[in-house]
Each structure stands twice: as structure tokens, then as C-alpha cells.
Amino acid sequence: MTDLKSILKLTIMEKRDVALAVLFGFIAGIAGVALLASSGYLISKAALTTQMTTLVVMAACLKLFGFVSALSRYAERLYSHRATFTMLSNLRVSFFERLSPRAPTLFQRYRSGDLLARIVGDVESLQNFLLRVFYPPLVLALVFSSTIFFASFFSAALAFVLFVGFLLTVIVVPALFAWQKRKTASKTRVSRAALSTEATEFLYGFRDLKIYQQLEQKERQLEQLVESYAKDQWNEGRRENYSQSINAFVAMLVSLVVLGLGAYYVAAGELDGLYLAMLVMLSLALFENVTPMAVFPAYYEDSRRAASRLDKVVEEPYQNEGENSLPAGSLGIEVKNVSYTYPEEERPALANVSVRLPSGSKTAIVGPSGSGKSTLMQVLLRTLPVDSGSIFINEENINNLDQQKLWSRINVVLQENHFFFGTIRSNLAIANEEATEEQLKAALEKAELGAFSLSAKVEEKGQNLSGGEKQRLAIARAMLKNEALWLLDEPVSSIDGLTARAIYKRLFEQGKDHTFVVISHDLSDLEQMDQIIVMEQGRIVEIGSYDSLMERQGYFYGMKQIEKSVFA
Numbered sequence: 174m175t176d177l178k179s180i181l182k183l184t185i186m187e188k189r190d191v192a193l194a195v196l197f198g199f200i201a202g203i204a205g206v207a208l209l210a211s212s213g214y215l216i217s218k219a220a221l222t223t224q225m226t227t228l229v230v231m232a233a234c235l236k237l238f239g240f241v242s243a244l245s246r247y248a249e250r251l252y253s254h255r256a257t258f259t260m261l262s263n264l265r266v267s268f269f270e271r272l273s274p275r276a277p278t279l280f281q282r283y284r285s286g287d288l289l290a291r292i293v294g295d296v297e298s299l300q301n302f303l304l305r306v307f308y309p310p311l312v313l314a315l316v317f318s319s320t321i322f323f324a325s326f327f328s329a330a331l332a333f334v335l336f337v338g339f340l341l342t343v344i345v346v347p348a349l350f351a352w353q354k355r356k357t358a359s360k361t362r363v364s365r366a367a368l369s370t371e372a373t374e375f376l377y378g379f380r381d382l383k384i385y386q387q388l389e390q391k392e393r394q395l396e397q398l399v400e401s402y403a404k405d406q407w408n409e410g411r412r413e414n415y416s417q418s419i420n421a422f423v424a425m426l427v428s429l430v431v432l433g434l435g436a437y438y439v440a441a442g443e444l445d446g447l448y449l450a451m452l453v454m455l456s457l458a459l460f461e462n463v464t465p466m467a468v469f470p471a472y473y474e475d476s477r478r479a480a481s482r483l484d485k486v487v488e489e490p491y492q493n494e495g496e497n498s499l500p501a502g503s504l505g506i507e508v509k510n511v512s513y514t515y516p517e518e519e520r521p522a523l524a525n526v527s528v529r530l531p532s533g534s535k536t537a538i539v540g541p542s543g544s545g546k547s548t549l550m551q552v553l554l555r556t557l558p559v560d561s562g563s564i565f566i567n568e569e570n571i572n573n574l575d576q577q578k579l580w581s582r583i584n585v586v587l588q589e590n591h592f593f594f595g596t597i598r599s600n601l602a603i604a605n606e607e608a609t610e611e612q613l614k615a616a617l618e619k620a621e622l623g624a625f626s627l628s629a630k631v632e633e634k635g636q637n638l639s640g641g642e643k644q645r646l647a648i649a650r651a652m653l654k655n656e657a658l659w660l661l662d663e664p665v666s667s668i669d670g671l672t673a674r675a676i677y678k679r680l681f682e683q684g685k686d687h688t689f690v691v692i693s694h695d696l697s698d699l700e701q702m703d704q705i706i707v708m709e710q711g712r713i714v715e716i717g718s719y720d721s722l723m724e725r726q727g728y729f730y731g732m733k734q735i736e737k738s739v740f741a
């Protein structure tokens with residue numbers, strides 16, 4: 174039940190609708206029992222009496238019970254479904270709120286298809302929690318206790334039989350199936366997640382699979398997953414039917430016992446024969462209500478697993494969210510003894526890194542691939558938490574900063590930037606919604622994208638743009654934001670040297686007093702930077718101005734010599 178704690182809390186928040194659903198469920202159930210019981214009584218009475226008034230009153234009662242039962246069932250459905258959909262929407266909101274701060278490290282732990290299966294499939298599964306798990310036992314307990322109380326006025330023994338029937342069909346049989354289901358561990362959810370994960374990967378990698386002629390093999394793998402998912406679903410359906418049949422069988426047995434025992438008491442003169450048909454009909458109608466309990470174990474287990482899979486995604490602690498914001502004006506950074514190792518990796522991506530990036534300075538970070546440059550950028554952005562050490566911006570520890578407020582002060586261009594389906598204009602507007610048409614056009618010009626119209630179409634993920642165009646659009650976006658700190662991770666790696674030089678020139682003109690941190694593989698034009706940080710295997714191996722590093726003839730000098738010999 175602990176797995177269901179959070180979903181229970183969200184359900185109870187809808188207390189008014191839940192209470193009304195229980196109330197109308199009870200009225201519908203009891204009216205149904207009254208309808209059949211009174212019809213049994215009417216049949217017996219009609220056989221024994223010729224008094225028309227009694228029969229007319231009884232027939233009117235029958236009609237009334239029929240109406241009440243139908244209307245209450247409608248109201249029960251209305252309130253229970255309303256509560257369910259409100260609860261589901263609250264669940265989606267609260268899940269997303271807990272998910273979003275964990276987003277930066279989420280994909281290190283989950284594959285996107287698995288996440289999708291959880292966010293969509295598991296949340297959907299929880300719609301059954303209120304409808305099939307939470308309130309049917311409550312309604313049944315109320316209907317059974319009132320009916321048993323009523324039956325006890327006619328025969329204590331028959332009331333006891335009904336009570337035993339209640340224990341068997343509402344508690345014992347469902348509990349047995351719930352226990353068995355838990356033991357056999359439903360594989361359906363796992364195979365659904367596996368199918369979703371592989372299908373997503375298949376779609377992402379479709380082109381590469383085709384080029385490497387691996388499409389058929391992957392398709393076969395997917396077909397196997399589909400088969401196993403279908404088989405698991407079929408097995409689950411079979412178990413559900415089995416549970417339903419057993420419950421209906423037990424219910425029928427109880428009604429037979431009521432009939433047999435009732436007949437015996439009538440013969441023994443301990444029960445008025447007038448009531449026998451009524452009690453048998455009452456029993457039949459009462460046990461008709463237990464049908465939902467047959468599917469209870471399946472839905473209980475389903476809800477428990479779905480809730481625990483959702484909780485697992487958001488249970489990982491994430492870096493404490495601070496509240497402070499950065500002061501207006503220029504920003505300087507100090508990194509002190511920062512280390513970071515990716516989860517499940519042995520080698521640190523950053524090892525004891527310390528560096529000062531004074532406000533208004535222009536810093537380049539260079540080093541071989543995999544040396545930790547992008548990781549340093551990510552810890553500066555706080556999208557990765559540091560394992561040890563601290564980072565200060567204007568003497569404020571970034572852990573004390575509100576993440577949104579921190580990001581609002583940084584212009585970021587990453588190696589991979591996302592572009593939304595829409596137009597150039599809509600993709601630029603996410604950086605500055607208030608930018609005028611002129612400002613948007615000016616940003617495009619400065620990023621050497623002047624030939625593009627603002628209304629030009631952008632396909633999903635910017636598929637219709639070249640690698641260099643995407644980088645220029647990302648730079649234009651950062652230029653529109655125009656904050657005092659720029660973090661640029663290989664912003665011009667796909668752009669030709671001449672255009673790249675022109676873009677840098679405009680960037681540095683625009684951000685004359687701003688702080689720039691630029692990761693670059695290209696070692697040319699670094700003379701214009703105030704300092705160059707050289708990284709290798711997660712460490713800073715050299716730091717200084719272009720001239721001082723060249724004079725020192727160390728690591729950077731060596732890299733320059735190699736570059737010269739390669740391009741000579």
C-alpha cells in the first residue's frame with residue numbers, strides 16, 4: 174500500500190466527488206437489491222393473497238426501486254469519473270513538477286521510450302485506481318452490511334451465510350488472486366516498456382539502420398517484442414477471466430446455500446415461507462454487486478506497479494533548489510576544486526578543476542575530445558551537480574541560486590540545440606518574446622543568416638536546416654537574449670572559417686563588457702581571448718593568455734604545432 178500512498182493522497186483531495194460516488198454507488202446497489210427482493214416478495218404474496226391494493230403498492234415500489242437504481246448508477250458514474258479525471262490531471266501536473274528539476278540527469282538513467290511508457294502508460298493505468306480499486310470495496314461493505322442487517326430480521330442463520338459470502342467474495346478470493354498476481358509478477362508492464370523503448374530507438378535510428386542494412390534484424394527483434402507483449406496481455410486477460418469465474422461460482426454457491434437452508438427453515442417452521450423467495454432473490458441481487466471485486470486484484474496490482482514505477486523516476490534526489498538571483502550587470506565566475514564523475518563511470522570527467530573567469534573576460538577552453546570541456550560547461554549551467562567543490566558567480570554559490578533565474582542570465586549555445594516545428598521567427602522568439610521585427614532581423618544578419626525570411630518554415634528538430642544554419646540560428650537566438658554571460662560550446666564547429674570569424678567579431682562587439690566562455694576545437698584566432706584553458710582527462714593542464722602559452726612551449730604550443738603540420 175505504501176506504493177499507492179501518493180496516488181491515494183491525490184484521490185482523497187477529490188473528497189467531495191469521491192464521497193458522492195460512494196453515496197450514489199451505495200444507493201444504486203441497495204436499490205438493486207431492494208428491487209429483486211421485493212419482486213421475490215411480490216411473487217410469494219401474489220400466490221397467497223387476492224388483495225389488489227397490496228399488489229399495486231408492491232408493483233409501484235418495484236418501479237420506484239428500478240428508477241432509483243438506474244439514476245443513482247448514473248450519478249455514481251458521473252462523480253466517480255469526474256473525480257478520476259481530475260485526479261489524473263493533478264497527477265500529471267504533480268508528476269511533471271517533480272520530473273522537471275531532474276530533467277538534466279534523467280536520460281542518464283532512463284531511455285526515452287521507457288520514460289514515455291511511464292509518463293503515458295503508467296499514468297493512464299492509474300485511472301483505474303479510484304474506479305476499480307479504491308471505492309468498490311467501500312460501496313460493497315456498505316451494501317452488504319445494510320442487507321445483512323435487513324436479512325437478520327428474518328433469519329440470523331441466513332444473514333450469517335450472507336456474511337460468510339461477503340468475506341469469501343469481497344475479501345478472501347480477491348486477496349488470494351491479488352497475492353498470486355503479485356507472486357507471478359505481471360510481465361505485461363515490463364514488456365510494454367521494452368516494446369516502447371525499442372520502438373523509439375528504431376524510429377530514431379531508422380536511417381542508420383537502413384544504411385547499415387540492419388533494418389530487417391531490428392524489425393524481427395521488434396516483432397518478437399510485440400509477440401511477447403501480446404502473449405503477456407493474453408495471459409493477463411485469462412487470469413482475469415479465471416478470477417471472475419471463481420468469484421461468480423462462489424457467489425452462486427452462497428445463493429444456493431441460502432435457498433437450501435431457507436427451505437429447511439421453512440419446512441422446520443422457523444421461517445415464514447412468504448419470505449423465502451425474497452431472501453433468495455436478495456442474495457442473488459446482492460452477489461451481483463461483487464463482479465467488480467473479481468477484477469480488483471488485477472487493477473490493484475496494476476495500480477501499485479504503475480505508481481511505484483512513476484515514483485521511482487522522481488525519487489532520486491536532485492540538487493537543492495536555491496532561491497537567490499544574480500545581481501544585474503556583469504558576471505564573473507570562480508570554480509573551486511570541482512570534481513564530477515558520471516553515474517556508473519569510474520573515470521572522473523572533471524578532476525579537481527579550479528579556475529577564475531573574471532567578469533568581462535573572454536575565455537577559450539580547448540583540449541582533446543573527451544577531456545571534460547562540455548562537462549565543465551554543464552556544471553557551470555548547473556545542469557549537472559558537482560560531486561565536490563563549489564562554483565561561485567559574483568561570489569554567490571550557484572547552489573543557492575534559483576535555476577530558472579540563473580539560466581535567465583546566461584546566453585547558451587550548446588553542441589546540439591533544439592529547434593521547434595514552426596518558423597524562424599517562432600524559434601527566435603523563445604529567446605526574447607518581446608523582440609521587434611527589426612531586432613529579429615538584425616540578429617539574423619549578425620549571425621550571417623540575413624538571407625532567411627522570418628516566416629521561413631522550420632521542420633521538427635530543424636531537419637530542413639543544415640548543420641551550420643542550425644548553429645547560426647542558435648547564435649542568433651543567444652544574441653537576442655543578450656545577457657551578460659555567454660556559454661558557447663563549439664558554436665561554429667560546422668561553419669566555414671571566414672563566416673565563423675565574422676560571427677565571432679559581431680558577438681564580441683555586441684558583448685563588449687560581457688563574460689564569454691567558448692569551447693573550441695579550432696585553435697586559430699585565439700589571440701583575441703583574454704585567457705585560454707587547456708584541458709586533458711578532466712584536468713586543467715595549462716592556463717594563460719595566447720602569448721604566454723606560446724612562450725611556455727607546453728601542451729598548447731604542442732597542439733598548435735600539430736595543427737600547423739596537419740594544415741601545412
Ligand SMILES: Nc1ncnc2c1ncn2[C@@H]1O[C@H](COP(=O)(O)OP(=O)(O)OP(=O)(O)O)[C@@H](O)[C@H]1O
Nearest residue numbers: 281515516518522541542543544545546547548549
Ligand atoms: N552522459 C554521459 N555519461 C557518461 N559519461 C559521459 C557522459 N557524457 C560525457 N561522458 C564522458 O565524460 C568525459 C568528458 O566528456 P565531455 O563531453 O565533457 O568531453 P569534451 O571535452 O567536451 O569532448 P568533445 O570535445 O568531444 O565534445 C568523456 O570521457 C565522456 O566519455
